Amino acid sequence: MASNIPTVILFADACDTFITEILPMIQVRYEQDGIPDIPARCEAWNNWTDALASDGQISDWQVHNWGHPDCNDDNQPRTSSWTGNAWPISY
Numbered sequence: 001m002a003s004n005i006p007t008v009i010l011f012a013d014a015c016d017t018f019i020t021e022i023l024p025m026i027q028v029r030y031e032q033d034g035i036p037d038i039p040a041r042c043e044a045w046n047n048w049t050d051a052l053a054s055d056g057q058i059s060d061w062q063v064h065n066w067g068h069p070d071c072n073d074d075n076q077p078r079t080s081s082w083t084g085n086a087w088p089i090s091y
Contacts, residue, residue: 008058014049015069022048023071038074045072 009017013037030037045068055062 005056005059008062009052011062011066014052014058014066018045018048018069019071036071038072038075040073042068044084 008032011080023041026037026040030080049063049066052058053060
């Protein structure tokens with residue numbers, strides 16, 4: 001619980017740390033071609049925030065309610081609810 005954590009990391013601070021410390025490793029490993037690997041970035045963010053929560057640096061609420069930093073945004077349109085159609089595929 002958040003009440004049991006004396007201090008927590010703020011979302012903005014977590015994003016800054018991710019961008020300066022974690023993202024460069026992702027870029028070296030998965031983005032040699034210069035194209036952002038959004039799935040790798042999102043996986044790294046999720047793994048990192050899970051580790052922060054496990055270490056008691058952020059609360060369970062934070063890990064479950066935080067979004068992703070802007071560097072993980074692939075600029076694709078988002079829908080707020082499931083439409084039942086995964087892709088507009090026609091064969």
